[in-house]
Amino acid sequence: MSTNVSEVQLSSGSFIDVVKQRRSVRVFDPSWTIGEEELRDILQTATLAPSSSNMQPWRFLVIQDAELKQKLLPIAYNQQQVVDASAVIVVLGDTKSYEKAETIYDAAVAAGYMTEAVKEDFVKRSVGLYSSLPSEVMKGIVQTDGGLVAMQLMLAAKAKGYDTVPMGGYDAARLIEAFGIPSSYVPIMLIALGKAAKEGHPTTRLPLEEVVFWDSIS
Numbered sequence: 001m002s003t004n005v006s007e008v009q010l011s012s013g014s015f016i017d018v019v020k021q022r023r024s025v026r027v028f029d030p031s032w033t034i035g036e037e038e039l040r041d042i043l044q045t046a047t048l049a050p051s052s053s054n055m056q057p058w059r060f061l062v063i064q065d066a067e068l069k070q071k072l073l074p075i076a077y078n079q080q081q082v083v084d085a086s087a088v089i090v091v092l093g094d095t096k097s098y099e100k101a102e103t104i105y106d107a108a109v110a111a112g113y114m115t116e117a118v119k120e121d122f123v124k125r126s127v128g129l130y131s132s133l134p135s136e137v138m139k140g141i142v143q144t145d146g147g148l149v150a151m152q153l154m155l156a157a158k159a160k161g162y163d164t165v166p167m168g169g170y171d172a173a174r175l176i177e178a179f180g181i182p183s184s185y186v187p188i189m190l191i192a193l194g195k196a197a198k199e200g201h202p203t204t205r206l207p208l209e210e211v212v213f214w215d216s217i218s
């Protein structure tokens with residue numbers, strides 16, 4: 001069934017409401033399909049996230065095909081949501097993100113945000129810095145940026161009436177093998193996205209007293 005998401009209305013479209021209404025949903029309507037246009041819209045909003053030097057190292061493998069979802073099921077330790085969700089988005093971090101520096105800064109020149117000379121300087125510096133970082137440092141950077149884009153993706157989905165669950169419960173090595181993920185890409189998480197068939201269960205958060213330090217950490 002293909003459904004227009006405008007049928008799924010949030011009680012309020014305000015940002016804080018979207019944040020408060022998002023919950024991890026693990027039971028999805030398996031008959032619900034999401035259109036490519038809507039998925040693109042969610043991904044586009046997600047990619048407005050900040051990233052280190054604006055290198056935008058996130059890459060997304062969008063899995064919608066029923067057979068591919070079945071292939072993913074054992075890799076995700078048989079978590080049923082990967083089959084029943086309309087799409088599973090594999091969020092990846094490209095440790096060679098700097099290879100797109102020219103493309104990124106060309107767009108900034110075309111938009112009138114910088115001159116060609118500034119662009120050339122930025123590209124040179126970005127490529128020089130990022131290509132020489134130790135792999136563990138680069139991995140940390142793409143994981144941080146990947147976390148930001150993933151969060152933004154889940155909120156963008158919620159704002160459009162969809163639900164999600166971020167998933168770290170999968171075998172990364174098997175995922176890489178089964179889906180031919182290049183060795184320069186680091187799997188960050190899976191996000192199952194679809195129409196909730198059962199609400200996510202409510203969760204609590206630690207009080208700020210447990211997690212916030214004001215001026216001094218001791």
Ligand SMILES: Cc1cc2nc3c(=O)[nH]c(=O)nc-3n(C[C@H](O)[C@H](O)[C@H](O)COP(=O)(O)O)c2cc1C
Nearest residue numbers: 022023024026165166167168169170189200201203
């Ligand atoms: C990095 C990460 C990995 C997670 N992995 C899984 C997972 O594999 N399966 C699952 O059902 N939930 C997973 N979760 C969801 C958490 O259990 C959930 O976010 C947490 O209990 C708080 O609930 P809420 O998202 O509804 O606020 C994961 C969450 C994060 C951030």
